[in-house]
Amino acid sequence: MVTPTTAPELAEPHLRGLLASIGLDVEYVRGSGDTLYYRDTDGAEIPVLDLVGGYGSLVFGHNHPRLVERARELLEQQVPVHAQFSYHPYANELAHELNTVLRRELGVDEPYHALFGNSGAEAVEIAMKHAELDRVVRVGALRARVAETWAAVQASAPAVPADVTERLELPDTATLDDVVAAAARLNEESFTRAPVFLALEGGFHGKLAGSVQLTHNPGYRMPFSALAAQARFVPAAPGATAAAADAERAEVIVPEVVDGVLRLTVERSPVVAALFVEPVQGEGGIRVLDRTVAAEIRSVADEAGFPVVVDEVQSGMGRTGRFFAAAHSGLAGDYVLLAKGIGGGVAKSSVTLIRGSRYQGDFELVHSSTFAKDAFSVHIGLEVLRMLEEDGGAAYARAAERGAALRAELEAVRAEFPDVVSDVRGEGLMLGVEFADLTASPDPVLAENAAHGLIGYVLAGHLLRRHAVRVFPTASAPHTLRAEPSIYLTDEAITQFGSALRELCGLLRKEDGAALLPV
Template sequence: MNSDYAATELAEPNLRALLGTAGLDVEYVRGEGNTLFRLGADGQEIPVLDFAGGYGSLLFGHSHPEIIARARQLLDEGTPVHAQFSSHPYANRLAAELNRIVHRETGTTEPYYATFANSGAEAIEAAVKHAELDRVLRLGELLERIAAGAERAREAVADGSAVVPDSLFTRLRTEPPAAGQDRTEAVLAAVAAHNAEPGSRPPLFLALEGGFHGKLMGSVQLTHNPGYREPFDALGVRTRFVPEGRADLLKEIAAEEGATLLEPVVEDGEIRLAEHRAPVFCAFLLEPIQGEGGIRPLTQEGARAVDEFRAATGCPVVVDEVQSGMGRTGALLASAALGLRGDYYVLAKSLGGGIAKASVMLVHESCYRPQFELVHSSTFAKDSFSCHIALKVLELLEADGGSAYRRAAERGEALKAMLDRVRLAFPTVAAEVRGRGLMLGFEFRDQSDSPDQVLGEAARTGMIGYVLAGHLLHAHRIRTFPTASAPHTLRFEPSLLLTDEEIGRLETALTDVCALVRDRASDRLVTSS
């Protein structure tokens, strides 16, 4: 290897430098359970308690022995990764097992068809593409129906079995043609003019304020944080962001953005107009618990508002369970506890057991379009290795009557109780503890006006959470991060292996951090070791 090149930082050097300002640019050499190991100056391993948990990817911890054993077996057997465009029975078994659990948790019985991918953002994009294909096909089917209706109207007027009443022109807000001109063609032209605008509109997406759905070209336009989204506005889809629970605003959007298509029909010897709801809304995306938005759970009220909007507009709902799903809140789907039913579900992160890059988009039978399978593909998706690892993850979740779900819920309650104790002990520092199960957030009060120059500047530049995380790492050997769009909120997403001793270690460390902020004692910050 050329040492000159190796000495130059070429792999995202700006990010590396940014991490370095908070002391977070450390290299980890091994992971086990809830522990990552880095090397000290003497070459010895230094254990670090990992509460970041791969941003929710490690429900079973680092290097879970049963998952690793299954991976070794698959690799030793030479299981194919690249066998595209062939039969994948293991992928079908995985889809069937996911269906079984989703049906149990939601009470539904209709199938969900699976499209596999490599990451959460990629699976979100698959859901968005599928929803748009479905919208376009529904629109095309409706326009074909309208065209057939127009032809029937022509024939009925031509054979004398129907007439064109003046009321049609009033409804279409156009003047009747002069005597001797073709009234039928005048009406049909007005109908076509009315239908042209909604029939040619680009798709409209809705998403919740604070939501995060990825940073790819399409998914970033569905992510609320303007810092991620706005540089790429010219590339993106049209999205309207709405506050959670605002049923009144959703009704306004339905009225403002909704449109009808008109179909000529023959009834009682007259040409009349039937109204059809134009499919202008492509999808409504939401997270049951917003991860990067600050670990903010969706409320029952918010879920009801989304359901009402779906019923009023026909807009399908994409439930993004990338972080919250796979047992982290005590169920495969965090949305199940809200009674929210997705037309699409997206699962990722812990689906891969901490080692496979795996995700899946599930689409309900009522929305499913078989054509999608021919216009969308991914080289590494649906491979034998990742599917078998995901099957092992589901086996571990479902074992012993679902004891893993119960443990995740119980460990989450114990962790939340500790975070609440710290919050109550520091009311001027800690604002709120949020989340469910093993997906929790600890929000600090805004320190932008702190007389401590270091803390104040860190807060004003959005670095406060990273600075505090650096102190936790180097002073207490605990690893976590803030959430991307809520830098005052530290995230805690450990595995279900979490012990009382580890919770106690975090309590000691978090108490120290809160005291440091309360006392405006940035001189005590430790961001290197």
Template sequence: MTQTSAAAAERELAEPYLRQVLDTAGLAVEYVRAEGNTLYVRDDDGAEFPVADFAGGYGSVLLGHHHPEITAYARQLLAEHTPIHAQFSRHPYANRLAAELNRIIARELAEDEPYYAIFGNSGAEAVEAAVKHAELDRGMRVAELLGSVDAGLAAARAAVADGSATVHGEAAARLGVALAADGNEAVRLLEAAIRRHNDETAASPPLFLALEGGFHGKLAGSVQLTHNEGYRLPFKSLAAQARFVPHDSPEDLNAVYARERRVLLGLTAEEGRITVTEHAFPVFCAFLVEPIQGEGGIRVLSRAFAREIQEFCARIDCPVVVDEIQSGMGRTGALLASSRIGLRGDYYTLAKTLGGGIAKASVMLVREKRYRRDFEIVHSSTFAKDSFSSHIALKVLELLERDGGAAYRRAEERGAALRAKLDALRAEFPDVVADVRGHGLMQGLEFHDQSEASSPELRQIAASGLFGYFLAGHLLRRHRVRTFPTASAVGTLRFEPSIYVTDAELGQLYAGLHDVCTLLRKQAGDELTAAGR
């Protein structure tokens, strides 16, 4: 190695600021091996020691790290030289994957309308595909609506020309134009005013609806649908804008719609008079919803509000995009967490566990009545729909469905065992633990705010925005437990282990959290912050 390359190797060039943050919180460790629900770290002597993984790849390893069947199958696929780069050709394995997803979804929804699949590599990419498809669909609906309005204008002109209808003052006043004496000139003026209004309305950018606390990715489009302002506002000018509504607040939904509602205008001949008509314009491109907000603090969408959203979107003809990237793929005891609360999506996005912890795979599903086939031409992804990731995803579904869905049942059972530990902590430390939330193997423990703590160390980390990361650092250093806070609610620790998490590991987590709660109650901030020293 040359002197220059040696110096370069020592310098941190791969996200150095993030490395500093991890160092500060005591989380900058290198994991050298992974299996099951365990990651391994080497100590100073080079010996491995295990860490119980409750972060679970942010929900990516429901079936554990390097599941033996998935790993063996991956080796087989590579040994057989499966064609990873065979774009723009037949992909029967991807079609089988789409069919199997449809079979399971039809069972959970008790409906048989098919969903067409667009594959990708990451959850954010699946969200981007859903947003793009929804906008393509909205644009086509706008074009159809404008065509219908044009037909009405032509019919109104014809009715005036043949004398079967006349223009009266109320129509002119409605549009703010002077009433011409000549009927043909009058209808021409009305039409010109209508076209000006409609051109302006049709050119307006789409709006999206999303819930406060939601997280849908950090790409140029998806980041605008993510509620956290720290992620969103620096890039506000790059993409379409969202209107965020609070949970369990149908009145806010209606208020947003009333505020943003727009119409196209038209003309019709009724009972010998030319009348101005209104046609609802599709302002909102889509409503994005997580059944359980992963980065927003593990907040569960209520069944009642899910129904309100469904009915609201049906009323204004706004498609529902159900983001199941963290909550889906069996983590809550069903392929779709949304199916448990009666929410039916026009679109679904799935990723993370879809790749079995090995492949980079995601999918956007869109129901048949919304599907636009032209999307397949205007959208593509180099690494999507390949043989390797499709076959791995099929193996994942096989494992989830095996033995009558034993994996789903295990997710519920292990989730209940995890919840019992968290509930016990809340009961013992109500002054420290604010809430326990989640379902199945997607749980969150929220701590009370420490910004006014008696401990100066606790006040400092509460003000830094890294509170949960310091708690996670303590758990890692003292208890060999790996977890993280949720990204947009750093006072909430997340727990998304695999279905193979053991009672011993749950006990290990409980002991670590009990220690954290004890230190917070004692206001021993110096011990909690020692992880970063």
């Protein structure tokens, strides 16, 4: 399955060695629909059913003819990839069409502005930076207003009662000037609190210096924990979001004068920059956000004043049967992130949508990206969106129907092997099959690979070699295999996957780990 070479491996050699050890070091030479092809030793193409789907990128499969033709047209037209700092009307067109879908699916009644990038991780970084800029602006406005209020109160020279000096831990002899200075010191502590991002446990938001701080898996995050903004992780459970927001509460002291006497009140100062949530956690094990938890997230964020960032990088673009997976739970984000599928499998692009009432126009001057908003990728994005929306949204209906058919097959496998398959979950064509924990298996191959987080890749290598089925585990839940095929997934492919899983489950039931390894 591998083209031999005598040249030393310089392109990620450690990963190459790992792939070879579990039989995943395959060079694919062509992709079409839900099929990838490699060449055997005689040069003949060998088909492989691809259920990885570019980690959710290939809603229409590999090299869809319409998208390939559109790409060819754009290249032949010599559309500019490099026309930075100029007007891009096609980007405005895509933003408007995305807003139309937002209004229909999530009921939002204000426009969302669009910032373009190249990848999902960049969309996350854009959201983090913009949210922090917005928080700083809000802190600055609060600081100025509170200072004006204190100045006005000081000028009116109200009486200072004992409860005010006690609250500020001042002696009874403290003057109004002492009170003003003490309140200013306490307020400054709140104003200068470092920002905190909240993110759900099990979430994955990228591996860049900033975005990795929001990725729950400590193996990805901890080596770089000192580099960037700090996050607090919130269980996806009722009451957890409110508790996390309260734990990060910071208040400033605001004065008022009642009948010539000084009274103190408090206002909340922005500390939480944003809360990040995936409607369906991709790398966290294909876990669907509970509708009750979604409602609480929205309510708590509104009360506390921080924005909700809905990361649709893997779940969006129609894969779940709706354009936005958040539509299933009703969670309308203040930021919505799109990538992967918006490139149609032929372009690299992302869009960060930001609610107009939170948008900071100056951000456009402090953040930029060389390849963002280029004519090629944006026009491909427009074509993908139109393919999803045409014929009354037939693509969404097909995603839901094909997802239901695939899920039925997976549930049938689970029913046959309840001791091996512990769960089947997901939405539409974003499904996960969770296997029982193998870390305590008496088989050393199974136990050792499970303990090192590699068991899912061992299972994937067996499925590839034995059944020509390409499937991968989720990155932070290695006992869960994901299936994210295109909307054109056939019944024959579903049957092939089901048969492959049954054979695999039989080996796991017998605890025959050696049979899973390359010969």
